[in-house]
Amino acid sequence: MRRPLAGIKVLAVEQYGAGPYATQLMAELGAEVVKIEAPAMGGDVSRATGPFFLGQADSQFFQTFSRSKKSIALDIKTPEGRAAFEDLVAQADMVVDNLRGDQPGKLRLTYDDLKGVNPAIVCGHLSAYGRGNSRAGWPGYDYLMQAEAGLMSLTGEPDAPPARLGVSMVDFMTGTMLAFGVVSALLSARTTGEGCDVDVSLFDVALHQLSYPAVWAMNEGYKVQRLPRGAHPSIAPSQAVKTADGWGLVMCQTPKFWEALCDLAGAAELKADPRFADIPSRHANRPALSEAMDVLFGTRTTAEWTALLGGKVPFAPILEMMDALDNPFVAEVGMRDVVDHPDRAEGLAMLACPVKIDGERMPGARAPKLGEHTDEVLNSIGGAAS
Incomplete structure (x- = not known):
């Protein structure tokens, strides 16, 4: 190697x-x-x-x-x-x-x-x-x-x-x-x-690491606020959402992802709603959009949403740490390792490089x-x- x-x-x-x-x-x-x-x-x-x-x-x-x-x-x-x-x-x-x-x-x-x-x-x-x-x-x-x-x-x-x-x-x-x-x-x-x-x-x-919020603050005096559900400061929906059995995080950072979400979820009414017609509209109507997202995502489990949206709309399940470590994708990409250690006969489980x-x-x-x-x-x- x-x-x-x-x-x-x-x-x-x-x-x-x-x-x-x-x-x-x-x-x-x-x-x-x-x-x-x-x-x-x-x-x-x-x-x-x-x-x-x-x-x-x-x-x-x-x-x-x-x-x-x-x-x-x-x-x-x-x-x-x-x-x-x-x-x-x-x-x-x-x-x-x-x-x-x-x-x-x-x-x-x-x-x-x-x-x-x-x-x-x-x-x-x-x-x-x-x-x-x-x-x-x-x-x-x-x-x-x-x-x-x-x-x-x-x-x-x-x-x-x-x-x-x-x-x-x-x-x-x-x-x-x-x-x-x-x-x-x-x-x-x-x-x-x-x-x-x-x-x-x-x-x-x-x-x-303050990155672009610092640039906005220094040049425009704009103060980024903490938003509900860890939402993105300028794009919506880009936040945590409630599912039928837990939580997920959706990020419709571009118009095509918003349209794909609505199409895949069968939410034609959201796609047609003038309050959510484009990025500025969705940002301006964030509270109403957040409520609508909870209603929509509450119709399926986190696993069902992951299967439906995976590879098409940026979405991830919000997992507890052990569930994150046991994620089959972690095993697929080889991010868990076991190293030999003289004081641990079975080896020491580690995260890989x-x-x-x-x-x-x-x-x-x-x-x-x-x-x-x-x-x-x-x-x-x-x-x-x-």
Whole structure:
């Protein structure tokens, strides 16, 4: 199997979610990612994140973010550990971290600190609020960004408190941005022989996700409101709908999908109703349209609507998480995997890598035990663990 990042060596000073997510993406695409974990601290803090553990210094949470990597136990704050680290930098393509914004400088992980060791090294920094600003030393997490960047104000029902997304999507997006940034910088470094610093922050990425509502607000003073059923701000019907036995989500983003919905559902009266004649009319009469959609969708079950509309009108069932995981389509596309793990005889069920190369999904491997590859990695440079 061809892995596009094969031969790339990444040193990762990382813990918890966003940074490890970035390097896991690179590892599953073939990069050799070496987690540098401080043994006195018990390594990556997510090794101790419950509630489900796997032997010593390992957890299902940790496995979620550090598959396909190597781990060395090394304290880079000691002279011996620093010397070994710099020997590794000399042979590496990237050094990435997800520390507070003031820490890369203190730990000498920046390009200025490392270019003397390796002029082509790419140094990636993922922090809460960025480096070189008044918040550089602030700790921060995904949910805080959803709050301050305005994402929570756009999420939830209009008569309910603001709501966060159900998963840490800002972490995942920021990790993806870091992976994209450092791989892009590596392309330049391989051409010029000169590396650089690459910075991304949770705050910047969260703000960037405001996208077109932010453009509307900055240029027109338009405030996107939370709408019932998670409706789209400018197109209808594009929202959750009640079915006979649950919920679905329909998105008639173009006139042809509205017409197809009416035709397939046998709703000629809705298609002929002047209140719903075109996109502006449907938007202006959204409350009446929403009521009409509930009446219409209440005539069939969610499964019946999925069978009727699938491939013709954008519609999806709103599923509970386990139902989503057990969806036959998930099995068809191979998005569930089982990896071998020494502390789980039946293997560990995981979600597979979402990237395919030449039609093949990248295979996954378990995350490493703390220091599992210390001897292997340090012996390759003639060093010893510290």
